[in-house]
Amino acid sequence: MLIFKKVDDLTDWWDVQIRAGRTIGFVPTMGALHQGHLSLVKRASKVCDLVVCSIFVNPAQFNDPKDFEAYPQPIERDIQQLLDSKCEVLFLPSVNEMYPSDLPDYPKMRLGNLALTLEGKFRPGHFDGMVKAVERLLRIVRPHHLFMGRKDYQQALIVGKLIEKRKFNIQLHTCPTERNAGGLALSSRNVRLSLNGQIKALKIPQTLAGLRKKISAEGKLNAARAAVLLDPYVQQFAYEKDFKLEYLEIRRADDLEELDNHSVPAAKLVILIAVWLEGIRLIDNMPVDPKA
Numbered sequence: 330m331l332i333f334k335k336v337d338d339l340t341d342w343w344d345v346q347i348r349a350g351r352t353i354g355f356v357p358t359m360g361a362l363h364q365g366h367l368s369l370v371k372r373a374s375k376v377c378d379l380v381v382c383s384i385f386v387n388p389a390q391f392n393d394p395k396d397f398e399a400y401p402q403p404i405e406r407d408i409q410q411l412l413d414s415k416c417e418v419l420f421l422p423s424v425n426e427m428y429p430s431d432l433p434d435y436p437k438m439r440l441g442n443l444a445l446t447l448e449g450k451f452r453p454g455h456f457d458g459m460v461k462a463v464e465r466l467l468r469i470v471r472p473h474h475l476f477m478g479r480k481d482y483q484q485a486l487i488v489g490k491l492i493e494k495r496k497f498n499i500q501l502h503t504c505p506t507e508r509n510a511g512g513l514a515l516s517s518r519n520v521r522l523s524l525n526g527q528i529k530a531l532k533i534p535q536t537l538a539g540l541r542k543k544i545s546a547e548g549k550l551n552a553a554r555a556a557v558l559l560d561p562y563v564q565q566f567a568y569e570k571d572f573k574l575e576y577l578e579i580r581r582a583d584d585l586e587e588l589d590n591h592s593v594p595a596a597k598l599v600i601l602i603a604v605w606l607e608g609i610r611l612i613d614n615m616p617v618d619p620k621a
């Protein structure tokens with residue numbers, strides 16, 4: 330595996346590969362790699378000739394400085410995991426390499442309500458930082474295919490919008506969420522949970538699965554009916570003092586718009602949750618459509 334820290338080195342490599350007619354798949358990450366990240370690398374290696382993975386812990390997308398400081402950065406372990414996978418290039422830029430002082434600002438992009446709701450509401454500025462980093466990385470890496478996790482559902486939709494608005498010739502693949510045996514979505518933040526916390530956190534996938542079953546049984550849903558289904562779950566989180574629920578919502582799967590008084594087919598809905606446990610913010614989601 331090649332490790333590039335400089336944009337110019339990656340560009341030289343890119344020129345050679347493109348001249349040889351190879352397709353490039355890209356997996357951007359913030360490191361602290363786990364099987365979720367590696368599943369994206371695996372998927373990319375099936376679709377593309379070459380896989381580039383980046384590790385960049387983007388300070389701009391942490392609205393909470395404490396979260397940034399606590400974010401795990403086990404770089405040696407990450408490199409070892411990538412060596413064992415089918416990744417050809419690791420791009421490991423510094424903040425200066427990503428954002429040199431002479432880098433012109435990209436034209437502001439209007440993301441609308443999609444970036445203001447749910448994560449956007451509870452983490453102001455988060456998506457601006459994420460979009461800034463992803464756009465910069467896409468302009469550097471210039472992949473044919475981009476692989477992102479459905480675990481960050483809203484993020485994947487926003488990146489899809491970025492690609493569309495900028496007219497990038499990149500195919501986005503949104504890949505399934507990898508979970509542990511109990512159903513908890515793998516995440517770089519989970520490793521900070523105590524053993525007891527990891528057991529308690531199973532309530533998150535259990536809630537999503539329970540709701541999904543109920544929504545499927547209804548067949549379709551409007552806002553009033555969604556509120557009725559959500560209520561007992563929201564109450565349960567309120568009773569358990571270890572949890573602090575930020576949101577538990579049922580939204581339209583394609584644009585994350587809220588439901589209104591029109592009924593929407595169950596298969597076009599997604600359930601999303603953000604909750605604090607042991608001082609760690611955990612997010613997860615489940616599309617109601619089992620084929621999604």
Ligand code: AMP
Pocket residue numbers: 357358359360364365366368369476477478479480481504505506507508514515516517
């Ligand atoms: P992060 O390093 O958390 O920014 O994540 C990098 C990429 O990995 C994003 O596209 C995430 O959605 C994806 N990802 C994170 N956790 C998982 C998971 N459990 N399963 C699949 N993809 C994931």
